Amino acid sequence: xxxxxxxxxxxxxxxxxxxxxxxxxxxxxxxxxxxxxxxxxxxxxxxxxxxxxxxxxxxxxxxxxxxxxxxxxxxxxxxxxxxxxxxxxxxxxxxxxxxxxxxxxxxxxxxxxxxxxxxxxxxxxxxxxxxxxxxxxxxxxxxxxxxxxxxxxxxxxxxxxxxxxxxxxxxxxxxxxxxxxxxxxxxxxxxxxxxxxxxxxxxxxxxxxxxxxxxxxxxxxxxxxxxxxxxxxxxxxxxxxxxxxxxxxxxxxxxxxxxxxxxxxxxxxxxxxxxxxxxxxxxxxxxx
Amino acid sequence: xxxxxxxxxxxxxxxxxxxxxxxxxxxxxxxxxxxxxxxxxxxxxxxxxxxxxxxxxxxxxxxxxxxxxxxxxxxxxxxxxxxxxxxxxxxxxxxxxxxxxxxxxxxxxxxxxxxxxxxxxxxxxxxxxxxxxxxxxxxxxxxxxxxxxxxxxxxxxxxxxxxxxxxxxxxxxxxxxxxxxxxxxxxxxxxxxxxxxxxxxxxxxxxxxxxxxxxxxxxxxxxxxxxxxxxxxxxxxxxxxxxxxxxxxxxxxxxxxxxxxxxxxxxxxxxxxxxxxxxxxxxxxxxxxxxxxxxxxxxxxxxxxxxxxxxxxxxxxxxxxxxxxxxxxxxxxxxx
Numbered sequence: 001x002x003x004x005x006x007x008x009x010x011x012x013x014x015x016x017x018x019x020x021x022x023x024x025x026x027x028x029x030x031x032x033x034x035x036x037x038x039x040x041x042x043x044x045x046x047x048x049x050x051x052x053x054x055x056x057x058x059x060x061x062x063x064x065x066x067x068x069x070x071x072x073x074x075x076x077x078x079x080x081x082x083x084x085x086x087x088x089x090x091x092x093x094x095x096x097x098x099x100x101x102x103x104x105x106x107x108x109x110x111x112x113x114x115x116x117x118x119x120x121x122x123x124x125x126x127x128x129x130x131x132x133x134x135x136x137x138x139x140x141x142x143x144x145x146x147x148x149x150x151x152x153x154x155x156x157x158x159x160x161x162x163x164x165x166x167x168x169x170x171x172x173x174x175x176x177x178x179x180x181x182x183x184x185x186x187x188x189x190x191x192x193x194x195x196x197x198x199x200x201x202x203x204x205x206x207x208x209x210x211x212x213x214x215x216x217x218x219x220x221x222x223x224x225x226x227x228x229x230x231x232x233x234x235x236x237x238x239x240x241x242x243x244x245x246x247x248x249x250x251x252x253x254x255x256x257x258x259x260x261x262x263x264x265x266x267x268x269x270x271x272x273x274x275x276x277x278x279x280x281x282x283x284x285x286x287x288x
Numbered sequence: 289x290x291x292x293x294x295x296x297x298x299x300x301x302x303x304x305x306x307x308x309x310x311x312x313x314x315x316x317x318x319x320x321x322x323x324x325x326x327x328x329x330x331x332x333x334x335x336x337x338x339x340x341x342x343x344x345x346x347x348x349x350x351x352x353x354x355x356x357x358x359x360x361x362x363x364x365x366x367x368x369x370x371x372x373x374x375x376x377x378x379x380x381x382x383x384x385x386x387x388x389x390x391x392x393x394x395x396x397x398x399x400x401x402x403x404x405x406x407x408x409x410x411x412x413x414x415x416x417x418x419x420x421x422x423x424x425x426x427x428x429x430x431x432x433x434x435x436x437x438x439x440x441x442x443x444x445x446x447x448x449x450x451x452x453x454x455x456x457x458x459x460x461x462x463x464x465x466x467x468x469x470x471x472x473x474x475x476x477x478x479x480x481x482x483x484x485x486x487x488x489x490x491x492x493x494x495x496x497x498x499x500x501x502x503x504x505x506x507x508x509x510x511x512x513x514x515x516x517x518x519x520x521x522x523x524x525x526x527x528x529x530x531x532x533x534x535x536x537x538x539x540x541x542x543x544x545x546x547x548x549x550x551x552x553x554x555x556x557x558x559x560x561x562x563x564x565x566x567x568x569x570x571x572x573x574x575x576x577x578x579x580x581x582x583x584x585x586x587x588x589x590x591x592x593x594x595x596x597x598x599x600x601x602x603x604x605x606x607x608x609x610x611x612x613x614x615x616x617x618x619x620x621x622x623x624x
Contacts, residue, residue: 013405013406016406017406017407017408020400020406020408021408021410024397024400024408024410024411024414024418025414027397027414027417027418028413028414028417028418030477031417031418031420031421031477031481032417032420034429034432034433034436035424035432037436037443038432041435041443049441050441051441052446052450053443053446053447053450099312099313099316100313102309102310102312102313103309103310103312103313105309106305106306106307106308106309106310107306107309107310109306109309110302110303110305110306110309111303111306112303112304112306112307113303115306118310118314122313124594124598125317125321127534127590127593127594127597128321128325128587128590128594129534129535129537129538129590130321131538131540131562131565131583131586132325132328132583132584132586132587132590133321133324133325133327133328133583133587134324134328134565134566134583135327135328135331135565135569135576135579135580135583136323136324136325136326136327136328136329136330136331136580137320137324137327137328138569138570139327139331139576140323140324140327152320155316155320156316156320156321158312158313158316159313159314159316159317159320159321164313184302190302190305190308194309215423218425219423219424219425219426219427221425221426221427221540221541221544221545222540222541222562226566226570236425237425237427237428237541238427240425240427240428240431240545241427241431241545243431244431244434244545252435255431255435256435259428259431259432259435262425262428263424263425263428266423266424266425267424270420270423271416274416274419274420277419277423278415278416278419278485281419281482281485281486282485282486282488282489283489284486
């Protein structure tokens with residue numbers, strides 16, 4: 001009798017497993033299908049795209065790709081936009097992660113008057129989005145001659161409260177303060193201690209935050225589209241916006257190819273680093 | 289005694305380095321975030337626009353609450369029936385349409401992925417794929433969906449007509465609720481994976497002995513979920529809610545790049561507050577003053593949500609302790 005009950009329980013678990021896996025697979029397909037349609041259409045001619053739906057790739061990718069390069073080049077090369085995005089993303093990532101670690105180190109490793117207040121302040125400003133002050137930001141940047149310039153897209157990355165928050169959480173568990181004392185006894189200066197002892201110990205957190213800072217900057221459309229005016233300075237998301245316009249509208253294959261190409265770099269980065277990205281999201285979310 | 293003196297001296301001396309380390313953050317914050325915010329608030333009380341006829345900037349001159357009057361009061365004299373509040377309403381509607389299903393699905397998946405009885409072996413792969421849209425450029429996703437829902441020959445219309453579900457292709461992006469639903473769906477689709485991972489981490493943070501105890505007591509899965517998981521997950525869920533609301537209020541990329549004219553078609557029913565602010569400030573008469581006032585409204589609404597979060601997240605134990613200490617002090621005073 002006991003055995004029978006066990007069997008029934010086992011069967012119900014099996015059924016549950018099948019249902020749950022089926023729903024998960026459906027959701028995974030939901031994530032993939034829009035991108036799959038994009039890739040398929042990037043390999044089809046504009047006429048074919050207009051006349052029928054297909055999930056099977058065709059052979060016209062190079063054609064679309066060459067058209068795209070040619071059409072983009074009438075204003076600025078596609079590589080240029082990619083280079084611009086890369087330059088901004090790399091510089092702001094380096095600044096953001098380095099200075100955020102430094103800030104977290106300052107409030108964690110030193111006891112000074114106002115340290116608690118500084119920390120509370122960083123927590124408080126974490127929730128203020130850039131959008132609410134963008135009018136003042138825009139006017140201020142143009143007033144000091146930084147409009148149509150990359151500096152306003154890079155320098156503000158130094159003050160990234162969310163990154164500081166993450167760094168401090170990690171630092172509390174990963175950086176024993178006794179090490180700093182022994183470095184002092186060995187005669188190491190405070191900044192040298194930070195650069196040669198604290199930074200290396202923070203490597204896992206630094207790596208995680210580098211990924212997030214890079215993706216955030218690479219995907220940013222709001223600020224660049226507000227500040228940048230000359231075509232050669234445009235970033236990749238701004239080029240994506242242009243693909244909706246007159247110049248591209250007629251050739252559907254070319255637009256899909258353009259979208260596919262702009263997504264590829266981040267696709268590749270994601271599938272290499274997905275393990276760390278998901279672990280980072282889980283860590284960042286569990287804020288006390 | 290002498291020893292403790294020197295060590296005290298030491299900490300004081302090293303303490304100043306703390307200022308050096310945090311200085312760059314605060315300097316950059318003051319210049320690039322605080323000052324622009326003050327500037328925006330200042331502009332909100334000024335007349336400042338661009339006279340297209342004379343090709344010259346007017347202002348900024350202080351004009352009190354005139355900008356706010358145009359934001360709160362429509363030309364017919366009714367309150368809140370203005371473009372600003374309609375845009376705010378659109379934003380909140382589209383945020384809620386994405387958040388409600390998002391949190392429910394994320395919760396369901398979080399419970400499934402942490403279920404020790406019915407194990408899902410491939411959950412690593414599921415997480416990777418379900419989270420994926422979150423890191424793809426929102427601008428690209430919007431233009432992709434703009435193409436997918438194209439009329440009359442976009443892939444979705446082709447599918448629906450081919451399958452015989454609809455006889456005629458449908459003008460998705462010319463219909464208010466269809467466009468709103470697509471924008472909400474994109475937000476939902478990009479974010480439920482993120483929320484699911486956060487909630488999964490939350491469930492994993494609950495002590496396993498609580499689940500065990502409940503099971504030993506003969507609780508069903510539903511009872512365990514309702515009486516153990518859900519109450520303990522509440523702080524994280526509220527955090528997700530507020531975070532999502534604040535992010536949702538700033539919604540810009542998706543409606544901007546999905547709608548046909550980029551101005552929240554049809555008839556401005558999908559225009560969000562940030563889109564409206566930028567339209568005011570950077571198109572036509574460039575009404576920076578009015579845009580500043582609208583920004584201030586957005587800031588106040590955002591601040592409200594942040595304060596709710598702070599209130600919820602406040603350290604209840606610390607407050608209790610403080611109260612206890614105060615009560616003890618009072619009692620001592622009374623005794624004296």
